[in-house]
Amino acid sequence: MPSFKIAEVAVEGTAYHFDKPYCYMVPDDMKNEIKPGARVVVPFGAGNKRRRGIVLAVENSDDMSCKPLLTLVDKQPLISEEMLALAAWLKGRTFCTLYEALRLMLPAGLNLHITKTYKLDHKPSEAEFLMLSPDEQCMLRYVSRARGPVDRESLAKAAGLDATTPLPDLLVQRGLLVCEDSVFDHSPEASARMVRLAITQEEAEELLESQGEITKKQKSALKTVLDAGAATVKEVMYFSGVSQSVITALVKKGIFEQFEKRVYRDPYKGIAKTKSEPETLSEEQQNAYNALVSRYRSGKACASLLFGVTGSGKTQVFMRLIDDVRADNRTVIVLVPEISLTPQTVARFYARFGKDVAVLHSGLSLGERLDEWQRIKDGGAGIVVGTRSAIFAPLKNLGLIIIDEEQEYTYKSESSPRYHARDVARFRCAYSNAMLLLASATPSIETFYAAQTGRYELTRLDKRYGNAKLPDVIMVDMKNEIATGNNSTISRRLAQEIEKNLENGEQSILLINRRGYNTFVSCAACGHVLTCPNCSIALTYHAANHRLMCHYCGYSIEARTKCPECSGSFLKYSGTGTQKAEQAIEELFPTARVLRMDTDTASGRYSHERMLEQFGKDKYDILIGTQMVAKGLDFPNVTLVGVLSADQSLYLNDFRAAERTFSLLTQVIGRAGRRASPGRAVIQTQTPENEVLRLAAKQDYEAFYKSETAFRRELLYPPFCDICEFGFTGISETAVKNAAHDFFMRLKDAIESNKNIPIRIMEPSPAEIARIAGRYRYRIIAKCRNDKHFRALVASVLESCGKSPLYRKVSVFADMNPLDML
DNA sequence: AGCACGCCGACT
DNA sequence: GTCGGCGTGCTC
Ligand SMILES: [Zn+2]
Ligand SMILES: [Zn+2]
Numbered sequence: 001m002p003s004f005k006i007a008e009v010a011v012e013g014t015a016y017h018f019d020k021p022y023c024y025m026v027p028d029d030m031k032n033e034i035k036p037g038a039r040v041v042v043p044f045g046a047g048n049k050r051r052r053g054i055v056l057a058v059e060n061s062d063d064m065s066c067k068p069l070l071t072l073v074d075k076q077p078l079i080s081e082e083m084l085a086l087a088a089w090l091k092g093r094t095f096c097t098l099y100e101a102l103r104l105m106l107p108a109g110l111n112l113h114i115t116k117t118y119k120l121d122h123k124p125s126e127a128e129f130l131m132l133s134p135d136e137q138c139m140l141r142y143v144s145r146a147r148g149p150v151d152r153e154s155l156a157k158a159a160g161l162d163a164t165t166p167l168p169d170l171l172v173q174r175g176l177l178v179c180e181d182s183v184f185d186h187s188p189e190a191s192a193r194m195v196r197l198a199i200t201q202e203e204a205e206e207l208l209e210s211q212g213e214i215t216k217k218q219k220s221a222l223k224t225v226l227d228a229g230a231a232t233v234k235e236v237m238y239f240s241g242v243s244q245s246v247i248t249a250l251v252k253k254g255i256f257e258q259f260e261k262r263v264y265r266d267p268y269k270g271i272a273k274t275k276s277e278p279e280t281l282s283e284e285q286q287n288a289y290n291a292l293v294s295r296y297r298s299g300k301a302c303a304s305l306l307f308g309v310t311g312s313g314k315t316q317v318f319m320r321l322i323d324d325v326r327a328d329n330r331t332v333i334v335l336v337p338e339i340s341l342t343p344q345t346v347a348r349f350y351a352r353f354g355k356d357v358a359v360l361h362s363g364l365s366l367g368e369r370l371d372e373w374q375r376i377k378d379g380g381a382g383i384v385v386g387t388r389s390a391i392f393a394p395l396k397n398l399g400l401i402i403i404d405e406e407q408e409y410t411y412k413s414e415s416s417p418r419y420h421a422r423d424v425a426r427f428r429c430a431y432s433n434a435m436l437l438l439a440s441a442t443p444s445i446e447t448f449y450a451a452q453t454g455r456y457e458l459t460r461l462d463k464r465y466g467n468a469k470l471p472d473v474i475m476v477d478m479k480n481e482i483a484t485g486n487n488s489t490i491s492r493r494l495a496q497e498i499e500k501n502l503e504n505g506e507q508s509i510l511l512i513n514r515r516g517y518n519t520f521v522s523c524a525a526c527g528h529v530l531t532c533p534n535c536s537i538a539l540t541y542h543a544a545n546h547r548l549m550c551h552y553c554g555y556s557i558e559a560r561t562k563c564p565e566c567s568g569s570f571l572k573y574s575g576t577g578t579q580k581a582e583q584a585i586e587e588l589f590p591t592a593r594v595l596r597m598d599t600d601t602a603s604g605r606y607s608h609e610r611m612l613e614q615f616g617k618d619k620y621d622i623l624i625g626t627q628m629v630a631k632g633l634d635f636p637n638v639t640l641v642g643v644l645s646a647d648q649s650l651y652l653n654d655f656r657a658a659e660r661t662f663s664l665l666t667q668v669i670g671r672a673g674r675r676a677s678p679g680r681a682v683i684q685t686q687t688p689e690n691e692v693l694r695l696a697a698k699q700d701y702e703a704f705y706k707s708e709t710a711f712r713r714e715l716l717y718p719p720f721c722d723i724c725e726f727g728f729t730g731i732s733e734t735a736v737k738n739a740a741h742d743f744f745m746r747l748k749d750a751i752e753s754n755k756n757i758p759i760r761i762m763e764p765s766p767a768e769i770a771r772i773a774g775r776y777r778y779r780i781i782a783k784c785r786n787d788k789h790f791r792a793l794v795a796s797v798l799e800s801c802g803k804s805p806l807y808r809k810v811s812v813f814a815d816m817n818p819l820d821m822l
Numbered sequence: 823a824g825c826a827c828g829c830c831g832a833c834t
Numbered sequence: 835g836t837c838g839g840c841g842t843g844c845t846c
Binding site (some may be wrong): 006008009011018020021022024045046065066803 | 841842843844845846
């Protein structure tokens with residue numbers, strides 16, 4: 001009987017309910033080269049649209065019913081067997097599609113591009129040509145001169161029209177052009193772009209004066225760039241309140257030009273060729289290292305928690321372990337939160353391990369990222385340092401995965417595939433019999449629980465370097481402050497402490513968790529709160545650009561003085577953000593050098609870092625900012641930390657609010673005591689008696705852990721159960737609501753017929769933020785046990801609802817153990 | 823998500 | 835009689 005080669009392919013663009021490996025016939029000319037892990041292009045669906053795919057397996061079969069592959073892109077597989085298995089695992093765990101999972105494992109630069117293109121159907125006759133409009137003639141001439149098929153945009157451009165013109169398709173209808181999908185191997189550059197004037201300043205000024213030459217929004221953007229000289233696209237959007245399309249329009253008109261500023265310095269530049277010697281470990285470090293290395297030597301997959309306060313020298317322990325693992329010729333992944341992945345961190349690894357280190361993070365250009373990825377895959381680097389997605393680095397023979405600051409939320413992906421890097425790390429460690437090492441001073445409750453119950457080994461490292469003392473913590477009751485006539489966001493006590501620091505030439509850090517100037521604006525007459533038209537979120541006033549902004553969808557309008565509801569002219573601006581706090585401090589201490597740091601001041605890739613560096617060099621007295629000031633670099637001269645309001649993050653409607661607040665406060669308070677003389681921390685709150693605040697003040701993680709686990713055991717929250725969130729979003733509220741209700745019924749039915757699966761589901765409800773960017777959001781929360789029975793139940797419900805018309809305009813997702821419940 | 827197939831209304 | 839509405843089902 002005849003036998004064919006059949007390839008099983010993960011196809012792009014499938015929905016969950018019809019995602020599975022699809023079989024394709026392998027044409028003879030690809031027979032010998034095709035291997036699992038290679039990219040292919042396949043025809044899919046009734047229209048045989050070309051789609052990207054990844055070969056999962058190659059088999060012999062006599063089944064002739066399948067379509068043939070169109071293109072085999074790679075002769076050598078790009079994705080290893082381990083990663084193919086990981087993709088299947090991710091699908092089972094996170095309810096994504098196979099292709100979505102596989103995409104995580106390839107750098108963006110290897111994404112093929114399939115574009116609709118046009119070419120001549122036949123050489124047009126003179127008569128045919130003369131029948132056409134001048135624009136059409138223009139296009140036809142362009143196509144006949146081109147070497148290959150032409151994409152829509154260049155075609156439109158050739159005739160001086162914009163890409164939405166229907167002319168190309170009209171020419172197809174008349175049988176002059178044919179349309180096809182073409183595959184391009186290299187993607188256009190990503191969008192971290194800068195713009196500057198492509199015309200002279202005088203011309204720009206003339207344009208601003210002119211009538212009708214450019215639109216009002218374009219003028220606004222032009223003015224911003226004229227003032228700034230050059231700016232990132234993001235900055236222009238922020239300061240002129242326009243969307244990206246306005247800027248691209250100006251680029252197309254030849255008024256702006258785009259250029260790429262290399263924000264990254266050459267990673268190897270200035271790094272000594274000779275490797276730095278291992279530092280000697282303190283006794284405590286040595287003990288921790290001994291414990292960890294003997295666990296690693298077991299040769300079995302295992303996991304450890306290194307519970308160590310910041311500044312206890314975790315990194316030296318990591319490096320010694322890495323030495324051992326590399327000596328065995330096994331490889332290492334080190335994950336760090338985005339904010340800690342600074343040139344200093346990187347330089348430390350380069351200095352110690354040289355070119356054996358590869359760095360993967362979002363600041364690399366597409367090309368740089370591809371180069372590093374290739375180098376890792378080829379075995380040119382055995383140590384990968386990076387952020388969340390580096391967990392998919394194409395290393396072979398893994399021996400160790402380190403996740404530093406393991407409680408950080410950035411390790412959980414917020415979009416599909418909704419994976420947690422920690423879980424992926426566990427998979428990879430199991431596959432390679434490697435060790436997983438989690439490290440933190442304030443581990444997630446789940447992780448510490450696992451360490452307490454023996455699933456992870458617990459190793460401590462709790463002496464601070466040089467025996468630095470804990471800071472004195474002063475709680476300030478803001479209720480008293482208001483009662484005694486101080487309405488400022490800065491309490492008298494905090495002001496005194498800042499004053500002291502200024503006198504002594506010591507530095508202070510102030511944490512405030514909201515950006516902007518005022519956090520909301522309301523009408524004194526009718527009480528109307530100004531909200532974003534696309535989101536159920538109050539608009540924030542930004543003084544820097546005098547606009548009201550939405551932090552969720554980017555919407556902004558010019559700040560106003562009249563109520564849009566009742567036209568009343570008393571709009572109350574209230575709530576304090578970083579900008580207002582900065583102003584308050586400047587008014588209180590006019591001579592102090594104040595640095596503000598939030599996502600608005602720090603938009604360039606390295607600007608945070610540069611700001612922190614300046615602060616570290618004593619160029620400023622006071623640093624005010626959001627979370628980002630709590631993490632990252634060490635500042636020996638900081639002796640005072642102020643938390644302007646501990647309350648808003650503490651009283652969020654989220655069972656993890658306490659954990660998150662504790663972790664943030666502990667980190668920021670810890671910043672005040674990193675040298676011999678003890679520092680001070682001032683915490684402003686309406687509830688000074690709150691236990692979480694008290695324990696954070698004492699930096700007592702274990703007491704916090706005890707009280708928090710008691711609470712979670714009582715009310716059944718992780719780690720005593722798992723939580724699965726089902727999310728529903730869409731433009732129409734009734735459609736979203738109906739879908740959520742239907743899903744709820746399906747879940748109930750499924751539970752009814754699987755009585756042995758422990759689940760508790762809540763009625764569907766609007767999400768905490770009921771609408772974002774024009775989409776309504778509903779959700780169902782389930783308390784469950786994340787085992788294969790439960791996952792199979794979820795998978796079957798998701799599959800069944802994909803077929804129902806109720807879900808036509810609604811997107812549905814399942815998120816296992818989401819980290820924030822907003 | 824797209825696309826084809828199929829079964830009812832109103833319009834030449 | 836048939837053109838086109840969109841409900842239903844399938845994607846190797
Ligand atoms: Zn009003
Ligand atoms: Zn918005």
